[in-house]
Amino acid sequence: MKRARSIAAIARETIAFLAVATPAVGAAAVVLASSSPAFAATPEAAARPASFETLTLAVSGLAASSDASIHDDWDPGASGELSAWTPFGRGFLEVAFQPFASEPRTSDLPRVRTLVTSLGWGAGLRLPAELTFRTSARTAVAWMLYDASGERAAQDENELAFGVRAELERRVGSGWAAHAGVRAVRILTRERIDLVFAGAGVSWTFAAPAWMRAVLE
Amino acid sequence: MSAAPTRAALATALALALAPGAPASPTDAGAAAAEASRAGGASSVDAGDLRRAGLVRIGDVLRLAETWDVTTVEGFTLDARPPGVAGGAGAGFAVFVDGIPLDLDLLGSTSLNRLPLSLERVERVTFDDRPIVVRGRLAPGGAVHVTTSRPGAAVSLRARHVSGSETGDPGPNQFTERATPNVERFGFESSAMLGVSRSGSPPAADAPPTPEAPCASRFWSDAAFVRARHYAGDEAILPRWVAIGGGDFRVIEKEAPSWRAGWDGAHGEVAVHAGASAIDEGFFLRALGREIPVESTFREIGAHGAWRPRPGGAFTLEASARSTTNELDATERRGAPRLDWRRKARGGDVAAIVGRGGRAASFGARVDSYEVHSRNRTLRARTWVSSGVFARFAADVASGASRTVDLSLGRSRGRAVYAVGFSRVRAGVDASLLAARQGPEESAPFSFWRERGLDVLDEAGVPITTRGDLRGATLLSGDLGVTFGGGPAHLAAMRPGAAGGAHRFSVRLGVFARRFADLSIDDARFVADSLGVPGAADLALHAEEQGTAAGGTLRATLRLAPSAQVRVAWRGQDAVDGTALFRAVSRSTPKPLARAALLAAPVRELEVELAVRARSAARWRAYEPSPESLDVGASLDGANADASLPAAAAVDLSFSKSFARRRLHLGLAFRNLFDRPARTHPIGEIERLTVVVQAELALGGE
Numbered sequence: 001m002k003r004a005r006s007i008a009a010i011a012r013e014t015i016a017f018l019a020v021a022t023p024a025v026g027a028a029a030v031v032l033a034s035s036s037p038a039f040a041a042t043p044e045a046a047a048r049p050a051s052f053e054t055l056t057l058a059v060s061g062l063a064a065s066s067d068a069s070i071h072d073d074w075d076p077g078a079s080g081e082l083s084a085w086t087p088f089g090r091g092f093l094e095v096a097f098q099p100f101a102s103e104p105r106t107s108d109l110p111r112v113r114t115l116v117t118s119l120g121w122g123a124g125l126r127l128p129a130e131l132t133f134r135t136s137a138r139t140a141v142a143w144m145l146y147d148a149s150g151e152r153a154a155q156d157e158n159e160l161a162f163g164v165r166a167e168l169e170r171r172v173g174s175g176w177a178a179h180a181g182v183r184a185v186r187i188l189t190r191e192r193i194d195l196v197f198a199g200a201g202v203s204w205t206f207a208a209p210a211w212m213r214a215v216l217e
Numbered sequence: 218m219s220a221a222p223t224r225a226a227l228a229t230a231l232a233l234a235l236a237p238g239a240p241a242s243p244t245d246a247g248a249a250a251a252e253a254s255r256a257g258g259a260s261s262v263d264a265g266d267l268r269r270a271g272l273v274r275i276g277d278v279l280r281l282a283e284t285w286d287v288t289t290v291e292g293f294t295l296d297a298r299p300p301g302v303a304g305g306a307g308a309g310f311a312v313f314v315d316g317i318p319l320d321l322d323l324l325g326s327t328s329l330n331r332l333p334l335s336l337e338r339v340e341r342v343t344f345d346d347r348p349i350v351v352r353g354r355l356a357p358g359g360a361v362h363v364t365t366s367r368p369g370a371a372v373s374l375r376a377r378h379v380s381g382s383e384t385g386d387p388g389p390n391q392f393t394e395r396a397t398p399n400v401e402r403f404g405f406e407s408s409a410m411l412g413v414s415r416s417g418s419p420p421a422a423d424a425p426p427t428p429e430a431p432c433a434s435r436f437w438s439d440a441a442f443v444r445a446r447h448y449a450g451d452e453a454i455l456p457r458w459v460a461i462g463g464g465d466f467r468v469i470e471k472e473a474p475s476w477r478a479g480w481d482g483a484h485g486e487v488a489v490h491a492g493a494s495a496i497d498e499g500f501f502l503r504a505l506g507r508e509i510p511v512e513s514t515f516r517e518i519g520a521h522g523a524w525r526p527r528p529g530g531a532f533t534l535e536a537s538a539r540s541t542t543n544e545l546d547a548t549e550r551r552g553a554p555r556l557d558w559r560r561k562a563r564g565g566d567v568a569a570i571v572g573r574g575g576r577a578a579s580f581g582a583r584v585d586s587y588e589v590h591s592r593n594r595t596l597r598a599r600t601w602v603s604s605g606v607f608a609r610f611a612a613d614v615a616s617g618a619s620r621t622v623d624l625s626l627g628r629s630r631g632r633a634v635y636a637v638g639f640s641r642v643r644a645g646v647d648a649s650l651l652a653a654r655q656g657p658e659e660s661a662p663f664s665f666w667r668e669r670g671l672d673v674l675d676e677a678g679v680p681i682t683t684r685g686d687l688r689g690a691t692l693l694s695g696d697l698g699v700t701f702g703g704g705p706a707h708l709a710a711m712r713p714g715a716a717g718g719a720h721r722f723s724v725r726l727g728v729f730a731r732r733f734a735d736l737s738i739d740d741a742r743f744v745a746d747s748l749g750v751p752g753a754a755d756l757a758l759h760a761e762e763q764g765t766a767a768g769g770t771l772r773a774t775l776r777l778a779p780s781a782q783v784r785v786a787w788r789g790q791d792a793v794d795g796t797a798l799f800r801a802v803s804r805s806t807p808k809p810l811a812r813a814a815l816l817a818a819p820v821r822e823l824e825v826e827l828a829v830r831a832r833s834a835a836r837w838r839a840y841e842p843s844p845e846s847l848d849v850g851a852s853l854d855g856a857n858a859d860a861s862l863p864a865a866a867a868v869d870l871s872f873s874k875s876f877a878r879r880r881l882h883l884g885l886a887f888r889n890l891f892d893r894p895a896r897t898h899p900i901g902e903i904e905r906l907t908v909v910v911q912a913e914l915a916l917g918g919e
Contacts, residue, residue, distance in 0.1 A: 051820060070389060074389060089820035090819070108392075109392050109393070110389075110392065112389045139885065139908075144388060144389065146389065146392070157386055157388060157399075159386045160382060160384045160906070160908050188385065188892075188906065189385070189386055189388030189390060190385045190386065190388070190390065190395075190397040190400075191387075191390045191395050191397075193389075214877070215876055215877050216876055217821075217876075
């Protein structure tokens, strides 16, 4: 009887595992399998630049959303972002640097200066009127510097973060484009820090240098 | 019959005759052995798998043994149990590097991190699930075979740095009432290897290599250094470590230099190797139930060679010799109890191999001597010799099927030991049987040395009782498997990005049973004090325990598209028979555990893996709940420190990209992506979301 119960327990736990694993792996399989050559052979895909063929540099001005705060203790102010992206597979690969400073709301807290360095992958969707909707998911490291305050010395710390970017982009000239959109970042401290920024900027796209393509490929 | 298939069959026969401990041509023979044994239920991972998995240290390769139960206390040393082996019952796994057995055992603990080896030198790792016999030596708990690469270019340089970080630092919250303890980075490893290689002139400059004159002679050598650090900063273990070893007892540091040199020629090869590792760590003494601060050192030196009177001929003579020293020294850190332990093992073997017409036979003899020192104690039987003869017969290798028979007879400390094994692979069905008897110093090292004067627990005030007469364990094991779709070659062809592959899937269903008798099992009760430091309230060493563990395994690979495949592995096992204690300790091993992974190569030189791993609940008999441990558990964000570990599942995501014609490799891996706290040992670390970043530079070919 004990053995029968044991076998039943194994069966139940296995079914539970498969119930969780199958949809997760299956959904990911559909997404990733769509990157296969069969999908890439569509006319739309053929118009895409090859991986690492171009390089885009962008600068953006950003402001934290009106209700943004770090747990009601700090107030993130204006921010900016320098980023670069290049075509990669069915989307693009990007790196970004976003510094901002958070002013304390009480005098006993230090000012927190933060640099979020991100590596992301995303995709663009062509729209009418030379518009492109561009979105990406980012993995980041938030480098935090706590200014000296009172008798407390300056400190630094870093933590993993995730983020997303969503922008609307319009061509304004040969290689030039203007964009506006939002960014959200979650810093994985024990009490999570969630921040949303909105802003606009310009970008310049040019053919990637041969040496850079050689290295990346 | 053409000559080529005959030679191919002969090469495979030789590999089977030697496998898996074939020093004649470690890379080729190791791969052949891996393929041959894989049909019997073993699995292997290659360098690409290792890079993609986000591993930090060599010991982490055990995380890739899909059907093995892997547990850890502090995250540095991993304990692994292949199918059929239960915690606390029976010996651990054996370790072979390029076919050379390396003695890593320390009172029943086998830590791969003691190897002076870094991951960038590893070409393949094969996990042998079954008890096996290698050159007359029994490995009852399966084996891990590590195959390394050798320098091929005139000068080659490899360097690697990998760093991991756990999330959950307080951030600016540390200045507020929401302050939480800082979470240390869980570690890094940096390594570098410089290799040289010089080829001689071929027998005839304009003649291509042939089996009779396969290649020019070649000299090669490499030297490497590894430095690693791990922080036992997890809040679940840090207070205990500080209570045991003081405020600075949280950093595990390892340094490991190594050197190798060899010469390959048409008539054979010879190679020498030497290495050492020194680790400042907390050694988890299972019988005590907690860590002891020690300096742990490992040294090894050895040589092996093969001689073929006629290149490509049927006869090969091989010999190898090695010396290893394992040491634990608690005096440097003033650890308590004062564990000082040095075990020196010297061994050698010689074998003659004859292969002809798809058949091969090897005959050999081995001798191993052991010497144990403990400065603070008087030990009895400090030295002993184990010796024996062995033979292996392999047949039918030409048809892709094989039959092998292993015989090993010997004496260890005057007692007879033996191992008899038989395996058969044919038409997708593999079967193996093995019967063996070990010496007590091999199957129950702690009990054996406790009987002979190792009184560290008595010194720590732990009352010990012994029940039954200590004997060497006997083992009877059987495995049966059926493979559908395709074997190892097809699995390799199904890798994303690989061309061809006749089959879209490969599935192996297997069942196994292990019958143990005269086992020695520690039965203890560990009660945590107010600092969460467990202490052994009493310890009973039960000899003459017996039991049977049985279960099944499933391994499946499905090729979804040329750039994507899915792998699933499952293992279920239970104690189906045996004494109450055997059944009780078996419950610390999850009955089912499984892993499912999607591997894709959406872009050239980029691999992505999404994996789900799961393990069922386990019950650790030794760790009884106490008010203190429950308090500790209650403070651990829902995880508990009592004897029951709940079922757990986690999702891992990893990216691996090569640049500049594979000279530069970058990897990014997330473990436990959804940050679900889980632990594998009742007083072990709590795994959370972790990110691992690695960079590897390879200049010069292999």
